[in-house]
Amino acid sequence: MREETRREAVWQFLTYSFIVLGAVVTLVPLYWIFVASTLSESEFLSSTSPRLVPGGEFFSNLQALQARENVQILGHVGQMTQYVDLGPVYFAYDFWHLWNPGAIENSIFIAVAYTLLSLVLCSMAGFAFAKYEFRFKKPMFYAILATLILPIQLLVIPLFLLMSQLNMTNTYWAIILPWAANPLGIFLMRQNMRSIPDALLESARMDGATEFQLYYKIALPTMKSSLAALAIILFLFQWNLFLFPLVILEQGKYTIPVAINQLVGAQRVYYDQIMVAATLSIVPIFVLFLFLQKQFVSGILAGSVKE
Amino acid sequence: MATQDSTRPANSLRDSVRFWRQSLSSVLPSASDSTVGYLFLLPAIALFAVFLAFPIVYTLYLSFFRFQGVGGETLFWIDTGFFSYRLVSIANLQFVGLSNYAAMFTDSLFHQALFNTVFILLVQVPLMVGIALLFAVALDASFVKFRGVFRTVLALPVSANLVAYSTVFLLMMQDSGLVNYVLTGIGLDPIPWLTSEFWSRMTIVGAVTWRWTGYNMIILLAGLQNVPQQLYEAAEIDGANRIEKFRYVTVPQLRPVLLFVFVTSTIGTFKLFSEPVIINGGGAPLESTITIVQYIYQTAFIDFRLGYASALTYVLIGVVSLLSAAQLRLGGEGDA
Structure with a gap:
């Protein structure tokens, strides 16, 4: 018996x-990037041992980063060129220039x-x-189902040609529209919405609800948790998209992945x-993850029961 | 005195809304009418057709051609005075038959990319699935406290941006980086993580494993919840120890989930792009870690050989689709 409990203790x-x-x-890599972001470059490179205590250079590093010509990570206040002066109150109406968005704002937007x-x-x-x-419900559904097995991020060559023809290169439409009708999303929504009782919809119809009201007053509210899980899947899909933005976006419209790629590939790497x-691009999503953990997990699981 | 009168312009908006609602409801009168279904479907199907179905077909089409420049040639043209429409070709192409596919057999850089991808895959996928399974089983053990906290921490990398986390590995794996510091600290030799051919692949393996282990752990942990507890009890009565229970109950019961994890991880490795671009764009000898998707990117958008790149894409899509189909078939009990 004593042998048994000792074994148990060792096992535990x-x-x-x-x-x-x-x-x-x-955790170490995550903590370490934070520390590294607070050290000056010479501190970072010269120290024979990596430091594990944050330094005080975060804001000066950020300032240097913001001063870069070709990449803008965080937005900055732009030139407020136009003012409307109403005596005691005046305001700038050139709203687009109030805040020049950087890569982080672009990515989030x-x-x-x-x-x-x-x-x-x-x-x-x-x-x-x-x-x-x-009519054609089944063929259309199977067509969408079939694309579930395709790596849809890889269809960049025709998309590139298409976007050049539609004059949409270097626009956000180019990286929003191609995957907006996400096959996985359509599939998940269809699977979950089958559980809405027909009787519920029918009785709402009796009460004079229009078909669109059935959708947004009955279907959507009952699907809240599936919608939340799907939202996480979609957000992360877009947030991590790298190949097509790299091809289609030019300076000034970069998303986070493309902007960081520019920093890494630059002549002189800082x-x-x-x-x-x-740090700036990882931390916000970490915070989101901590708050929305349940949705993240159900998003991962929803994405994993494709079949 | 002016009274609020329905003919006043202030209400014209409401009237026009009423008008349109009435005309619309004559178009979509009842549920039995199939137009309602179509109307709900229309936006998604339109985008699907233009941006997914068309590219899938057009990539195949392109793979039989040599790309000679963007298009502009008028294919179809109609001008009725007040309405004109011009359909323009999207690429200037020369038909080359199957020669794009034939060229793959003699393309040594493609072979290198294929080799690198398969090498990374063979090392990384078993390693990661193994670790993920061990974490899942450990967290599932009844005596573990703070389970939620550990699960959160282990799953944290799921939320890391693929490119951003790659830069972390680029820096940690420098010759004087954190990892080598730890290695020398415990008395080992530093490893040229980014400059040797073998170790630069291992860096990719390590990075991908760090990023995705927690993701797979969550899936496996959910799978573990579905293993009937009686099986463990029965095994205990038969005198099975922990290892035997793991070997004869957990693994067989998790087989479909494990299979799923294996196949999706394999697919993920075939699609590897951000990590080699960031980590090895900054260090290693390029060709030792170039992956298939990276090679497709270079062929298409640096060399502008779009036809050949399309053929490569189709080969990759073929491989990935076969794997996915196999996954659906092998793991599929839950087919509804």
Whole structure:
């Protein structure tokens, strides 16, 4: 019996050590970029041992990063050229120049716009597939189902030609529209919306609800948790998109991945500035992750039950 | 005195809304009418056709041609005075038959890219799935406290931007970086993570494993919840120890989930792009880590050989689709 409990204790110790080691290995790079972003480049390169205590250079690094000509990571206040003077109150009406967005704002804006647009499109299409009968429903659904197995991020060559023909190169449309009708999203929405009882829709119809009201007053509210999970999938998909933005976007419209690529590929690589950029682009999503952990997990799981 | 009258212009907006609502409801009168379904579907299907279905077909088409420049040639043209429309070709192409596919057999850089990708895959996928499985089982153990905290920490990399985290590895793996510091600290020799051919691939392996282990752990952890507890109890009665329970209950029960994780990880490795571009764009000998997608990118958008790149894309899409189809078939019990 004593042998047994000792074995149990050893086992528990090993299990804990394994988990803790994993947690440390996971956290160290994250902590370390933060530290590296607070050191000056000479501190970072010259020190014989990597420092684990943050320095005080974060803001000067950020300033140097912001002063770069070709890449803008964070936005900055632009030239307020026009004022309307109403006596005691005056305001600038040249709103686009109040804040020149940088790569982070671009990325957030694009990912949010994409997520919202795609949620609307996917849920509408899913609702149609789940709750209506029409000709060619099956062939259309199977066509979408078939593209689930394709790596849709890789279809960049025809998209590039198409976007040049449509005069959409170097626009945000070019990286929002191609995946807005996300096959996985349509599929997930259709699967989940099949569980909405027909009787519920029918009784709402009796009460005089229009078909569109059925969609946004009944279907959408009952799908809240699926929509949240899908939103995470879509947001991360767009947030991590690199290949096509790299091809299609030019200076001034860069998203985070393309901007960081510019910093890394530059003639002279400034490690301190790169770390500031990496910190700024990783931290906001970490915070989001901590708050929306449940949705992240259900998003991962929703994406994993494709079949 | 002026009274609020429905004919006043202030209400014209409301009237026009009413007018349009009435005309619309004559178009979409009832649920039995299939137009409602089409209307809900229309925006998604239109985008799907233009930006997904068309590219899928057009990539195949392009793969039989040599690209000679962007198009502009008028294919179709109509001008009725008040309405004109011009359909323009999107590329200037020369038909070359199957020679793009034939060229792959003698393209040594393509072979190198294929080799690198498969090498990374063979090392990385088993390593990562193994670690993820161990984490999942460890976190699932009944005695573990702070399970939620550990799970959160281990899953944290899921939220890291692919390019941003790659730069972290680019810096950690420098000759005088953090990893070599730890190695020398425990008495080992520093490793040329970014400059040797072998180790630069290992750097990619390490980076990808760091980023995706937590993701796979979450999936496996969910799979573990579905393993019937009685099986463990039965195994215990038969005198099975921990290792045996893992070997004879956990692994067989998790087989579909493990298979899924294996296949999606393999697909993910085939699509590897951000990591080699960032990590090895900054260091290693280029050709030792160039991946297939990276090679496609270079062929298409640096050399502008779009036809050949399309053929490469189709080969890659073929491989990935076969894998996905296999995944659906092998893992598919839940087919509804």
